[in-house]
Amino acid sequence: MSALLDVVAVSRRFGAVSALSDLTFSLDRGEVLGLLGPNGAGKSTCLQVLSGNLAPSAGRVLIDGIDLARRPLAAKARLGYLPERSPVYPEMRVDEYLAYAARLRRVPRARVAAAVARVKARCGLERSGRRLLGKLSKGYRQRAGIAQALVHDPDLVILDEPTDGLDPVQIRETRALIRGLAERCGVIVSSHALAEVQAVCSRVIILRDGRMLNEAPVGPTRQPSGPPIEAAGETLYVRLARPASPEALNRLPGVAAAEPDGDGFRIRLVPGTGADGLARAIVAQDLGLLELTRPRSDLERLFFASIGAEAAA
Amino acid sequence: MILTIARRDWAAAFKTPLAWLLLAASQLVLAWVFLRVLDGFTGLEPPTRSAGLNLDLSHNLFGTAAVLLLLAAPLLATRALTVERREGTDQLLGAAPVSLAALVLGKLLGLALPLLLVGLLPLGLTLTLLGVAPVDPGLFAAATVGLWLCALLFSAAGLYAASLSTQPALAAVIAYGILLLLSMLSQAAQLAAAQVSLLDWLSWNQHLFWFLAGVVRVSDLAYFGLATVLFLALAHRRLANQRLG
DSSP states (O other): OOOSEEEEEEEEEETTEEEEEEEEEEEOTTOEEEEEOSTTSSHHHHHHHHTTSSOOSEEEEEETTEETTTSHHHHHTTEEEEOSSOOOOTTSBHHHHHHHHHHHTTOOHHHHHHHHHHHHHHTTOGGGTTSBGGGSOHHHHHHHHHHHHHTTOOSEEEEESTTTTOOHHHHHHHHHHHHHHTTTSEEEEEESOHHHHHHHOSEEEEEETTEEEEEEEOOTTOOSSSSOSSSSSOEEEEEESSOOOHHHHHTSTTEEEEEEETTEEEEEEOTTOOHHHHHHHHHHTTOOEEEEEOOOOHHHHHHHHHHTOTTTO | OHHHHHHHHHHHHHHSHHHHHHHHHHHHHHHHHHHHHHHTTTTOOHHHHHHHHHHHHIIIIIHHHHHHHHHHHHHHHHHHHHHHHHHTHHHHHHHSSOOHHHHHHHHHHHHHHHHHHHHHHHHHHHHTTBTTBOOOHHHHHHHHHHHHHHHHHHHHHHHHHHHHOSOHHHHHHHHHHHHHHHHHHHHHHHHTGGGGHHHHHHOHHHHHHHHHTTOOOHHHHHHHHHHHHHHHHHHHHHHHHHHHO
16 A cells, blocks of 8 residues: 655756755655755755645655646645645635635535634634634734645645744644644644754654755654663763763763763763752762753754754754 | 636625726726717707617727726736735645636636626616617627627736736736737738738727627637637646746
């Protein structure tokens, strides 16, 4: 059986400029895939190709096994897409807009009202139905944009920077919404915010200059590969003034494991030991404690390692 | 799907002042022309005013309505597509299971309603004379059909122009250019005598003339049908190419 989304060797050129080259990946139901990359990496172009707004110069996009280029209407019926800029008509009311989006996606007329009510509840728009979209705040317009992408219960949801312009409370709600979506469908989220991707995605693709640099599983408690890192105890990053070996740090009380990380060390503590205990032990050994912080996330390290900007970080 | 798109455009036109302003301004201009035509006939004896009134109204009133449509339809048509791009809603339509053909036809139908109403205004004015003057309803019905066909053709040309440029002003200028060029072909035909009667046939105002004279000919219907379909097909082609890049 084919995956929910299969992207096979997709390239896209704009004249002489190559915006995407040889992109291949797949997505299953239940996954949230993050597209990560600096500005201009090709994230939005990639999502426009996946949504059928741009045709790829080469390669194929299959949604539920249906070729997006050969049978676009059948493939697009399974798709919900939020572009970078929320696609709303300022003169329409929220209810009218969502009903229109539902009709465009071939929701039967009798079921439109129920679909609109359901998606408004999911996106926190229950009390905004009569409001004009042009009068809504950016955050609410973004919610309306997300709602139109979900109104027909699509199998594949593509969200281009969904938390852009939202306040911290709305960001948390949107993340919860995306995680909820992943229970029934596949979700692709693009972002240039690492925290965003770390918070909601189960897998990440790192793009730069239209090329796929890395593909790795992520999550709040997992490394890109290997066993969970937080299970044993807290992990901290220390930088010392005097030279020390990992073995010497391993012998400190409360330290479970120490390994070099850049110009410092990444230290895993035994459960029950805190940062204060580690600081006391380092000071007692007179190692010259310069820095004691939470380590950079695995995703952050992966990202900077992938785009070759480790030094700049 | 065509109706879904058209209905949204109707609602947008009538919820904003756009359609109302268009109708009000058209009515003002047409009423003035109507009164001016009537003025020329007041005081004349009944036998001299019967046939002349009908033709005069048809040429002046319906002719003015055609000019109004020529001014308004390309503007509205270019706006219909460029607004979608400006608001980013073209992405909503592009990701929805809607074919480009349905989109183009939906847009044409969306434009048709306000323009058809403009086309009805002169008919309404002339029908106020029923009972007080010997009006010829058949003549005015034919002229109204001619106006409607013109409105559809102008809209299709406007949609094609809008597919060529993302700038609404530039798109409108392109549309006016196309339509004026088509209307001037008949003058070129007159200069070069009978050999170039094809140019004459290509000119929309020659075909409208027959409708305003109360004559509904198949060749005129075919002209408006074919020209409208041609511009729609060109717009469709252009929009499809934009997706391919």
